[in-house]
Amino acid sequence: MDKIDKKIVDLLQSDARRSHAKIAQDVGLATSSVTERIKKMVQSGTIRRWTVDVDYEAIGLPVMAMVYVFSTREGRQGAFHAKLVELPNILECHHVTGAWSYLLKVRAASIVDFERFMLEELQSLPCIEKTHSEIVLSSWQPNAVSSREPNAK
Template structure:
């Protein structure tokens, strides 16, 4: 982050609105947050410069692109050495089907969210890619039966 800013009510309205619809043009965004276009544009730029607003992306329905299986995978490394962790994290960054990766405290070292076309697709990835990584000791997979809540919206 280049600089930090104090968020006021207008900043918070802008952030909430953009999290709901990032495709709004400057005029529509300004109208939605009850601001002038020039003021709104300056605020958006300041939020970007402060690192609060990141890249604009479009969300994809995973089922529409044949990624119907959602897997939560807990994973343990063979060692806690810095080189092993760095090698594993580089590996994770290169895997398209790993959507999220968290380091954990407790029994497991990492928690991964992985999408796959079906169970066989996940089995192939697990057995022939993930578990074959030299840093990985073992893993435990849980399959999501349904998604009760999913959001990328951060409360502001």
């Protein structure tokens, strides 16, 4: 992946509906070259999917929380993973190092709804021993992933 591919990815991350012609203009290539580069990135798995950036307030889920989960390792992880898929409040699940087993990104309609989710749905799952929640006050994306240089000083 060269600098032009990284620029293309950055442009697509900011607006995945941007036309190939506009991207070509922004990176200084022919439209056909940009189309071919995008096609290769999709085929190689560099671009895994096209997504929608949802305004969660507009759809009634303004509360975001990060939930740390500590789980046991006694053979019930499969049931835990399968159940997470059934919980629409969970947007992301990350298996993490340190004192916790997982970090979940959760959305809810209100603090009351979040409390209900925690008590009735999440904490009742198999193998969860404890959780720790932090309500997110605000969020932003300071940099696109591809524009970060590895080992930058």
